[in-house]
Structures are given as C-alpha cells and as structure tokens.
Amino acid sequence: MIEFSGEFESEHEPEELWKYFTDPDILAQCAPGCDHIEQHSESELSATVAVGVGSVKPTFDVDMTVVEADAPNRLVMHAGGDASRNSFETVAEMDLLENEDGGTTATWNAETNVSGLIASLGQRALGSVAERLVNNFFDDLEELADEGVPAESKISAKPDATASLDE
Amino acid sequence: MKPATFEYHRPSSVSEATELLADLGHDAELLAGNQSLGIIMANRLATPDHLVDLDRVDELSGVSIGDDEVEVGAMTTHRDLEFADDLRDVLPMVPQAAEQIAGPSVRNRGTLGGSVAEADPAGNYPAALVALDADLHVVSEDDGERTVPAREFFIAYMFTDLGPDELVTGATVSREPFPVERTGMAFETLKRAAQTFPTVSAATAVRVDDPDAADPEIEEARVALANVADVPLHVPDAEAAVEGTTLDEDALDEAEAAANEAADPSPEMHADEEWKVELAGEYTRRSLQAAYKRAIND
Numbered sequence: 043m044i045e046f047s048g049e050f051e052s053e054h055e056p057e058e059l060w061k062y063f064t065d066p067d068i069l070a071q072c073a074p075g076c077d078h079i080e081q082h083s084e085s086e087l088s089a090t091v092a093v094g095v096g097s098v099k100p101t102f103d104v105d106m107t108v109v110e111a112d113a114p115n116r117l118v119m120h121a122g123g124d125a126s127r128n129s130f131e132t133v134a135e136m137d138l139l140e141n142e143d144g145g146t147t148a149t150w151n152a153e154t155n156v157s158g159l160i161a162s163l164g165q166r167a168l169g170s171v172a173e174r175l176v177n178n179f180f181d182d183l184e185e186l187a188d189e190g191v192p193a194e195s196k197i198s199a200k201p202d203a204t205a206s207l208d209e
Numbered sequence: 210m211k212p213a214t215f216e217y218h219r220p221s222s223v224s225e226a227t228e229l230l231a232d233l234g235h236d237a238e239l240l241a242g243n244q245s246l247g248i249i250m251a252n253r254l255a256t257p258d259h260l261v262d263l264d265r266v267d268e269l270s271g272v273s274i275g276d277d278e279v280e281v282g283a284m285t286t287h288r289d290l291e292f293a294d295d296l297r298d299v300l301p302m303v304p305q306a307a308e309q310i311a312g313p314s315v316r317n318r319g320t321l322g323g324s325v326a327e328a329d330p331a332g333n334y335p336a337a338l339v340a341l342d343a344d345l346h347v348v349s350e351d352d353g354e355r356t357v358p359a360r361e362f363f364i365a366y367m368f369t370d371l372g373p374d375e376l377v378t379g380a381t382v383s384r385e386p387f388p389v390e391r392t393g394m395a396f397e398t399l400k401r402a403a404q405t406f407p408t409v410s411a412a413t414a415v416r417v418d419d420p421d422a423a424d425p426e427i428e429e430a431r432v433a434l435a436n437v438a439d440v441p442l443h444v445p446d447a448e449a450a451v452e453g454t455t456l457d458e459d460a461l462d463e464a465e466a467a468a469n470e471a472a473d474p475s476p477e478m479h480a481d482e483e484w485k486v487e488l489a490g491e492y493t494r495r496s497l498q499a500a501y502k503r504a505i506n507d
Contacts, residue, residue, distance in 0.1 A: 075235075092235055095366060095368060096249075096255075096368070097246055097249055097255035098249065098254045099235070099255070126256070127253075159254055163366075167366040167475070170365035170366050170368070170440075171366060174364050174368060
C-alpha cells in the first residue's frame with residue numbers, strides 16, 4: 043500500500059470551495075487526464091482518466107463512491123480503476139479548515155493499492171508524479187474559483203458506506 | 210515481445226509534426242531516435258496508437274554557435290554532439306555528456322531532444338542542461354512557440370512541463386557566464402559497467418578570475434547532479450561553497466557536504482540510498498576539481 047498526503051492553501055472560504063469540490067463538472071475540468079465524469083447517483087460517479095509516467099500512460103475506467111460528505115468540512119471518497127494491465131484502488135480523505143484570514147487549508151491523504159505495470163515504477167516515482175498531479179488539480183480548481191466560474195454541490199454521501207481498501 | 214499495433218507517421222517538417230500531435234494528442238508518442246521508446250513498446254509497457262517519427266525533420270538537427278549563445282537542435286544525435294569539435298571548444302560539457310551515453314550504436318541514433326523529453330533523472334543531457342541553465346524550446350500547433358528554463362522543465366520522475374501536443378525543438382545555452390579562456394567544464398559519471406546507465410553523474414562548470422594567476426579564484430560555479438533525485442538536481446549550495454575560493458580543501462568539503470545534503474535518491478539494485486548520497490558528494494568534488502583544472506590550464 044502506498045500513502046500519499048499533502049496540504050493546499052486557498053484564498054476562498056470552505057463554504058465556497060466545497061461547491062467546487064462537489065461539482066462533477068468542475069472536477070472533470072480539473073482532474074488530470076480526465077475527459078468527463080458521469081454521475082450515476084448522488085454518491086456514485088464514473089470517469090475515464092488517462093495518467094501516466096513518461097510514455098507509460100494507461101487509461102483507467104474509474105468508479106468513485108462518496109463515503110462521507112460533511113459540508114463544508116470533510117469529504118471521503120473511495121475510488122477504483124482498471125486499465126489494460128493496470129489497476130488501482132484508493133481511499134482519499136480531505137479536510138477543509140477555515141484560516142483566520144478567511145481562506146482555507148485543505149489537508150488530504152490517500153491510501154492506495156496499485157497493481158500491474160504502474161506498480162513496478164515504485165513508490166518514489168509514483169509519489170513524485172502523484173504529488174505533482176494533485177497540486178495541478180488544486181491549482182486548477184483554485185483558478186476556477188478565482189474566476190468565479192459557477193459551481194454547484196451535487197453529491198452526497200452514500201448511506202451506510204464505509205471506506206476501506208480490499209486486501 | 211513485439212510492440213502492439215500502431216500507426217506510423219513520418220513528418221518532414223515541424224509544422225507537419227505539430228499538426229499530427231494536435232490531431233492525435235494523448236494517443237501519440239513522438240519518436241526521436243528510438244533508443245528508449247522502442248524497448249518500452251516491445252515490452253508493451255507503452256502501447257501508443259500512433260508514432261510520430263521525427264527522424265526526417267531536418268530543420269530540428271544541428272548546432273549553431275553564436276557569439277552570445279549556442280543552440281542545439283532537438284534531433285541532433287549524441288554522435289554528432291560528441292564529435293562537434295567547435296562545440297567542444299566553447300561548451301565542452303555538452304560533448305562530454307554526449308560521449309558518455311551508452312555505446313556507439315545508441316549514440317548514432319539517440320538525440321538530445323529525445324533524452325530531454327524522456328526526462329529520466331539519470332540522463333546525461335538533463336543534468337548538463339540544468340547545470341548550464343539552458344532554455345528549452347517547445348512548440349505546438351495551438352500555442353506556438355514557448356521557452357521553458359531547463360531548471361523548470363523537469364518536474365518529477367519522467368514527468369515534464371511538455372504538453373501532449375507539444376514537441377521539444379531544441380536548447381539554447383548562454384555563453385556569457387562562461388568565456389572560453391577562463392572556464393572549465395566537466396561531466397563526471399560513475400557506471401557499474403561500460404555502456405550502462407550511470408549510477409551517479411555530476412555536471413559542473415567554473416569560471417575563474419585569472420587563469421594565469423598563482424591561485425585563480427572561482428568567480429562563478431555551476432553544479433547539477435543526475436540520478437540522485439527524481440529530477441536532474443541543481444545544487445546551488447555547492448556552487449556557493451566554491452565561489453570566491455581557490456577550490457581549497459575546505460571549499461571542496463563544503464561543496465561535497467552540500468551535495469550530500471541535497472541528494473534524495475531512490476535506491477537501486479546495485480546502489481542503495483546511503484551510497485548514492487555519498488557518491489553525490491564525491492562526484493561533485495571530483496568534477497569540480499576537473500573543471501577547475503581545465504579552467505586554469507586553458
């Protein structure tokens with residue numbers, strides 16, 4: 043299992059940011075390598091995501107379930123994806139904390155299992171690329187919020203859902 | 210294994226190539242010498258639907274040496290750079306980096322642009338270009354030309370600032386900080402066997418105040434390391450440690466310590482983390498000594 047974590051500072055208050063984090067159209071625009079996100083229910087989404095390292099860039103069919111959605115503080119998602127000769131499963135948590143100046147500190151961490159070719163790259167290589175991709179995601183989302191692109195919260199937690207990785 | 214099926218394109222100009230990339234984007238890979246991608250594809254680690262071979266894009270190859278800067282086209286082969294004597298006279302680090310890549314057969318086909326875009330942190334040119342503070346030039350159909358400093362281009366392991374529709378056209382290095390008569394450069398590399406990937410490399414340049422003085426002082430130094438971090442590693446603290454000195458033992462010790470401190474390597478089968486940290490310091494020391502010696506002998 044690989045653990046990723048990080049922190050992101052935003053100038054926007056948590057209530058405002060929450061709408062962006064829970065609007066699938068916004069997520070599709072910001073998520074690296076993502077063409078579109080389809081929403082199947084209030085808690086279930088699927089997406090096609092192409093990410094990679096160098097010329098190794100599998101396209102994953104990803105299913106996501108919202109496990110916790112405690113607006114505007116905490117969001118937990120379970121996601122799993124399959125691509126040709128690759129797969130991954132992850133539980134990602136994010137907490138939004140309001141700063142004294144009205145901005146937000148988002149702290150996130152993800153526990154991930156990867157298998158297939160991508161796994162052979164090792165934790166160090168995956169970690170450095172993942173960190174960059176996540177930072178890009180937050181930067182893009184912040185930019186949309188700066189521009190005042192309208193966003194609407196469209197997801198909620200699946201009742202009784204729990205998040206854990208299959209071992 | 211053989212590669213999965215793909216469609217092969219062979220443009221003869223940059224504009225033809227960028228047009229293809231604009232159409233194909235994520236489904237295409239650029240081929241710039243075929244010394245790495247072919248292996249990855251044969252093992253089916255990469256299975257691009259389209260290959261865009263730049264081999265016949267003649268405008269991308271060649272070296273141009275100006276009074277102020279040197280420009281190297283992306284499709285210039287390692288072999289051409291290795292034997293570019295006029296380039297060796299003004300910017301020896303690039304030929305030194307080229308001649309130490311793999312063996313002759315790889316050097317005959319492999320290119321500077323291919324190595325830069327692949328962005329293996331163990332690669333020779335990435336470290337050399339970061340040391341020389343080169344600018345990289347990229348172009349795409351939609352956004353035209355763009356210049357990215359090499360020090361910002363390499364983002365993570367095999368991960369660059371290059372978009373899926375962009376190609377690297379070449380690199381420019383300013384000659385201004387390194388006048389030939391007062392400069393020495395070195396590319397020192399450790400390989401566990403001939404023609405293999407280096408375990409650690411150090412790319413350095415130094416300019417002295419007066420090569421004929423009894424104890425020439427270093428005015429400006431550059432240090433970058435390969436394969437000791439997830440990107441080619443610029444080590445400004447090692448530069449600061451030797452600038453203003455005559456490269457005495459204290460300065461070398463301090464530069465070595467700075468390189469040890471900056472190194473953050475991944476362990477490999479034949480080189481654990483601790484050893485690579487040690488090598489980062491040792492090769493910084495050796496390459497600074499070699500560069501200084503060349504600077505004062507010229």
